[in-house]
Amino acid sequence: xxxxxxxxxxxxxxxxxxxxxxxxxxxxxxxxxxxxxxxxxxxxxxxxxxxxxxxxxxxxxxxxxxxxxxxxxxxxxxxxxxxxxxxxxxxxxxxxxxxxxxxxxxxxxxxxxxxxxxxxxxxxxxxxxxxxxxxxxxxxxxxxxxxxxxxxxxxxxxxxxxxxxxxxxxxxxxxxxxxxxxxxxxxxxxxxxxxxxxxxxxxxxxxxxxxxxxxxxxxxxxxxxxxxxxxxxxxxxxxxxxxxxxxxxxxxxxxxxxxxxxxxxxxxxxxxxxxxxxxxxxxxxxxxxxxxxxxxxxxxxxxxxxxxxxx
Numbered sequence: 001x002x003x004x005x006x007x008x009x010x011x012x013x014x015x016x017x018x019x020x021x022x023x024x025x026x027x028x029x030x031x032x033x034x035x036x037x038x039x040x041x042x043x044x045x046x047x048x049x050x051x052x053x054x055x056x057x058x059x060x061x062x063x064x065x066x067x068x069x070x071x072x073x074x075x076x077x078x079x080x081x082x083x084x085x086x087x088x089x090x091x092x093x094x095x096x097x098x099x100x101x102x103x104x105x106x107x108x109x110x111x112x113x114x115x116x117x118x119x120x121x122x123x124x125x126x127x128x129x130x131x132x133x134x135x136x137x138x139x140x141x142x143x144x145x146x147x148x149x150x151x152x153x154x155x156x157x158x159x160x161x162x163x164x165x166x167x168x169x170x171x172x173x174x175x176x177x178x179x180x181x182x183x184x185x186x187x188x189x190x191x192x193x194x195x196x197x198x199x200x201x202x203x204x205x206x207x208x209x210x211x212x213x214x215x216x217x218x219x220x221x222x223x224x225x226x227x228x229x230x231x232x233x234x235x236x237x238x239x240x241x242x243x244x245x246x247x248x249x250x251x252x253x254x255x256x257x258x259x260x261x262x263x264x265x266x267x268x269x270x271x272x273x274x275x276x277x278x279x280x281x282x283x284x285x286x287x288x289x290x291x292x293x294x295x296x297x298x299x300x301x302x303x304x305x306x307x308x309x310x311x
Contacts, residue, residue, distance in 0.1 A: 003030035018115040034133035055087040062122030081107040095122040138188040147180040150285040154230035159238035171278035182207040198229040241272035
């Protein structure tokens with residue numbers, strides 16, 4: 001989602017409407033950034049750079065800003081509030097259930113700016129609002145695959161349809177790991193190098209096992225077998241076994257899959273009858289954790305072989 005409407009923000013965050021703005025405006029006003037502005041500088045009559053990007057943010061007023069406004073002379077107060085509300089603000093939110101001054105309500109009404117209120121303290125509201133907007137505004141895609149949580153790592157099983165992703169995930173569930181999504185994974189980028197995967201609501205907790213059909217993992221294995229969301233830390237790409245394929249033998253080379261601009265570490269596992277893929281995925285997850293701590297088994301072996309060669 002590239003924006004959140006003001007109507008959605010009011011509904012989801014349980015905000016009180018202090019003044020009356022045309023209802024259709026709430027649906028038309030779009031919030032496109034998770035950045036927040038506390039307009040203390042603007043109330044002090046410093047507006048340089050305010051119109052460029054800062055005015056498009058949520059404007060949050062706390063006890064300090066309100067105390068400053070109360071100290072202003074009436075003429076100055078009216079002038080600065082009118083100048084502030086003349087900018088295209090998405091809304092102004094009063095924290096701590098603060099009561100706006102009559103001049104503030106009048107200026108908001110004059111320029112048809114939404115004046116809202118919450119009972120949360122200022123820092124708490126800002127934290128909640130930023131987390132909410134970060135989640136709603138995060139870039140998203142849907143990717144074919146299965147997402148499981150293995151030893152606390154979000155592992156995305158990738159590969160062509162019918163190669164055995166769901167069966168591998170089912171064996172992992174049986175071994176105590178947890179399913180996030182089967183078949184389609186909804187992925188969102190919540191930070192520069194952090195991806196979160198979850199199941200679309202319509203398919204959550206369900207799996208398709210060829211030969212059996214649809215199963216409900218939550219009902220079959222219990223709440224401990226599922227998770228609603230997980231980070232995506234590792235990709236296991238499953239490919240058909242080819243006798244002369246150039247697959248990884250030492251594990252020295254690092255490969256990645258780019259998802260929404262994030263390079264996610266990836267390994268490729270050849271698939272053929274008889275290979276226990278669940279155990280291989282478990283081993284890959286443990287090996288990935290060791291590599292994150294700086295231990296590479298292949299390097300250790302190479303050192304030992306080099307030492308023996310010098311004797």
